[in-house]
Amino acid sequence: MAIDVDKDGKVGCAYYVAMDETLMLEEDIPMGGIEAVDTLLLHVQPTSIIIPNRAPGDLVDFLERDAHRFDDNERSCGGQGAYILRHIVSAQFDYEAGKEALARVDHGSSKPDPIEVLTSTEEPVQSIKSSARNRLMRLAEKINLESCLSVGCAGAVLTDLERRRTAEDSSSEEGDMAFRFRVRFIEMNTSADTMLVSGDSLISLQILQSELHPNPQTRSSKNSEPKAKEALSITGLLQALASSAQGKRRLRQILLRPSTDIALIQERHRSIEVLLHAENGELTKSMRKLLRKLKNTKTLLLHVRKGVDRIRGQLSLRVGDWKALLRFAMVSTQLRQAIHALKGASGIEIFDQIRTEVDVKRFLHVGDIIIRTIDFQLSKESGHTEILPGASEYLDGLRREFADVCHMLPELREAAVRDAPWKAAEYIRHCTVMPELGFLIAVKLDPETGEGVYHGQDHPEGEWIMCFVSEDVVYYKNQLMLDLDSQYGDLPSRIADEEIEVIMALAAAVLEHEEAILGASGLFGELDSMLALALAAEKYNWTAPTMTSSNVIDIVGGRHPLQELLVPSYIPNDSSIAGGCGTGLSEETNMATNGSRTGPAPSMLILTGPNNSGKSVYMRQVALIVYLAHTGSYVPATRATIGVTDRILTRIATRETVVNDESAFLVDLKQAAFSMNFATRRSLLLIDEFGKGTTAESGSALFTAYLTYFLDLGMERPKVLAGTHFHEIFENGLLRPGKDVAFAHMDVRLDPDAEDPEEQVTFLFHLLPGRGSSSLGVLCAATNDVPSDVIRRAEAVVALQDRNESLVEVCSALSEEDKQRLSQAELVARRFLALRVPSSARGQGDGTTVREMLQGVLAPEEVATQGT
Known part of the structure; x- marks a missing residue:
């Protein structure tokens, strides 16, 4: 890259x-x-x-x-x-x-x-x-x-x-x-017809969320890259439902490049609708099973193109790849038949392409030549690729000749024994034939000499030629072996070479159909991705959104696709916002039409209210519903009307690292600047607690100016969801509700009389119109095991703030213990000043020394008595 x-x-x-x-x-x-x-x-x-x-x-x-x-x-x-x-x-x-x-x-x-x-x-x-x-x-x-x-x-x-x-x-x-x-x-x-989702948005919305492998040895194995896996995220959730490598890869491409082409999105929605049809249930299950049998054809064809693979210095022909290609040919035929049987699939591009472009006859031909060439059963037993008889006449001839030679080997040993002295007969073990070495005679090893016990001594033809030693056997060539070499040649090597030629010819025959195989594999990947989206819709109760060219987001009963998997029950919420209509268009083009709400929707929704009440989850769920709709997926909502959105920009998560010398506030400012530079009227912005990294005055000022900037864009204003705890913005009238701005908060129930802090507040996670009055930060701290003295101190400060009293007096006020210590110190000082110190160091006339006088001043009982 x-x-x-x-x-x-x-x-x-x-x-x-x-x-x-x-x-x-x-x-x-x-x-x-x-x-x-x-x-x-x-x-x-x-x-x-x-x-x-x-x-x-x-x-x-x-x-x-x-x-x-x-x-x-x-x-x-x-x-x-x-x-x-x-x-x-x-x-x-x-x-x-x-x-x-x-x-x-x-x-x-x-x-x-x-x-x-x-x-x-x-x-x-x-x-x-x-x-x-x-x-x-x-x-x-x-x-x-x-x-x-x-x-x-x-x-x-x-x-x-x-x-x-x-x-x-x-x-x-x-x-x-x-x-x-x-x-x-x-x-x-x-960038045309593609939604831009920034890197910060991909992480903060948990569209991507990779984590290192839990096994440290696997995570950082030698000479390998760090092993990571997809954690709980939209990508991980949906990829787990794909059946094949092609499907997982295509699904990731779809998820990382959401489309703004309404026709393409609606085509995917129709595909999912067909796959979810009740009459197609058994067919979709069988297609998923078939797709699980497919391996990555690009990898397979790469291996085929190589032809052979060098393993431990020996040429070994792959058999697993041929089996996978044969399985691909069979599965292709079955998948095409299943597509033909789908109800309502006619007129949908992906199904029409599979029916017309997957050439079953061609793939069956590929499977046929593989079946007629490879002996899979014998290959499984032997551990390497075996060629079937009939695949090559020349190879069959060599094999017959080699079989005849193998039958001759016992007779060759007998001939060698007859020519040798009678005492040497017991040391001649056997005769064999090896690749590149030819015919050999094996003799028992003499440990003292390192040679065979007998190796042609006193033989008229001379001593034998030693080739190599293996364990307790020495292999030799005598004249008979040399004659056989010249007569038959290196039969094992010739057989191996011919097997390679047969495999290479098979590879060439398969590669003639490479484009067709890759094309079909791509179509099956697309089919698998649609099956995964359909399974997600069925499994998680997602519904088809209505895509529109109007610049609106109108959701009824929206849910967070990940959060609802982690809680026993999830409270759905509605959402209705609309961006600017653009120059030359009327505001009526962007209307909320779901349910009983019919009218202009605000372009900005500002969320306030208690911590931990679900504001951030709500904003993320709206963004994820919009995002999933643009991928062509169904969405977690009862009903949704989604206008084409070109960008999703967030100011939510602050990704910090020890190697980055930028402060958290500076990172937030850069995210905000990026959204201001790139936002259009069709963009969706999520702004969560912007300005919290500096003083309350500066933070609230920046937050107000930030939102005002988007409101001042007029007809070109984007859709904005914002959450904040800067209540002074609204109390001072810096942002007022109106046609373009709406306030909302998450509903809570308070019980101040409850003794347990956790029972004092009940979060209902239901969105209500209007502004929340408090963030309940102190109460949240109490429910999260913050020490009670800290809670009491915080409550006192909050009470003074509510009465608009000076915090300087609170911070300078002394505790009862401090007041008592200060009073004691004052009494000691007064007693010391009241002393009459004599001019003589011997003390007063009554015999009391100066040291004793000072000790009397500092005596705690006397101090306490004086205090009373």
Whole structure:
């Protein structure tokens, strides 16, 4: 993955997917900055990142936080980063060089360059330029060449791939390379028809939530990347319902790139509706079972393309891959038949594509040639690939010849025994034939000499030639063995070579159908993703949302898809907000129409009320319902009308780290700035307790100005959900409810007479209109085991604040114990000042010394008596 950021914050990115042999480019993201880079890392999850030497310092610092460190201390601790970060020469990110590199590897079009007729005055070099121009024109049909930074990044990726190919070619044999880093496809991800969900939003909404493997040894095994798994998140929840690797991968792509194309979203909704139809229940179950049998066909075909795999220095042919390909052919046929039997599937693209594009005859042909070539039963017994008789006449002939030779081996031993002295007969064990060594005779080892007890001594033909020693046996060649070698040759090696030729021929026959297999695999991945979404809708009681071009969000009975799995009962809540209608449109275009609520909806809903009452969960549930609707999934709600939303931006979670020298408040400010720079009227913003990282005065001022900025956008204002505990904003009239602003709070029931603090407040988690009067922070502290003296002190301070009394007096007030100690100290001072100290050090005339006088002043009983 290559990343570049210019001085204005524009971000370019390109990355190579080795399994797909695809070079992907992202459109340049203006003013994206570090936030856009963070989002790209979450989407791509790269193993290696390259950046130019001139990269901005903040980009370098950000990427180095999670980069793999190669110093000894990190290695000894087992700490490994998520990726390898490398700095390369900035010239490799040059735009013109990137265009030329892309044009050279553009294999996406099979159209030849048009033949141009040259006049007598034209130079031949013009035709070369014309060919390059034609390649660039074809390239421009697939990627936006105006994304200069991303094109430069693509050039850097291609240069790095060339370096890797050169390195592997020089260090590996041709058959050992798993990847050739070949670029077969070039694609570009565009922002058109795609909802932008920032990296902070992906984390704070728990769309993505990875965690390290609980086993430390697995988590940081030697020469491997850190093992992570998806924790409780939307991605983890839905991917667990997919049956195949293709389905899990396609589902992740859908989840990370929600669509704003209403037609596509509705097509997915119709697909889910068909799969949920009662008459199709058994068919969907059988399709899930069939999909579980599929392996990743891209990996399978990669192994087929290699043909053989080197294991422990020996060539071993894969049998599991052929079995998986055979299973793919059988499953493809059964899945196509199941699609034909689905009720109501006609006219839905994914089902129509499977019916028309999955060539059953072709796949059955592939399965047939595999069945006629591979002996799976014998392969299972022997541990390596066995070729069936009849797959190759030449191989069958070699095998018959080898079988005849094996029958000859006992006779060869008898012949060797007859030629040897009678005393040596007992030491000749057997005759055998081995690959590359040919025919051999085995003799018992003499431990004293390290040779055979008999090895042709006193034989007319001379002594035998020793080949090797194995345990207590020495293998020799005599003249008879040499004659057999010349007559039959190296039969085992010839058989092995012919088996490889047969397998290579089978691989070539299968690879003729590679595009069809990959195409069908992609369709099955899409089908599996729809089956997973349908299963989620059935399992978690989700319903189909109504998508509209109006800029509204109207939800009845909405639920949080993750939170409801963790509590015994979940209280649903409604939501109704609408963004600006845009220039030239009337406000009536954005109306809430669910239930009995019909009328203009506010663009901003501000939530107040007690801590722990469910405000943050409510905001997240609205965002997740909008997000799931744009992925084409059903949503956790009784009914929902969702307007097309182009971006979900959040100011919720503050992701801090010890290697980041930015304060929590500064991180919050950057998130707020990002949302202000990128929000449009179709965006949804979640703002939770912005401004809490500084003083109450500054925080409330920033929060008010932040919300006012969006309200002042007028017809271009976005949809905003905000939560705050700055009640002084409303008490001072800085934000008032109106047509565009509404207040709401979560319902609670208070019982001040209850002795147990936990029984004094009951959270009902039900949204009510209007502003909450208190945050009940002290009561929440009491229910969370904060010491009682701290609670009493806090209650006293809150009471003074409610009476608008000065907190200075409270903070300067003394406790009873302090007052008593101060009174005692005052009495001691008064007694000391009342003393008449004599001029003589001997004391007074009654014999009392000065020391005794001072001790009397400090005597506690006297102090107490004086105090009374």
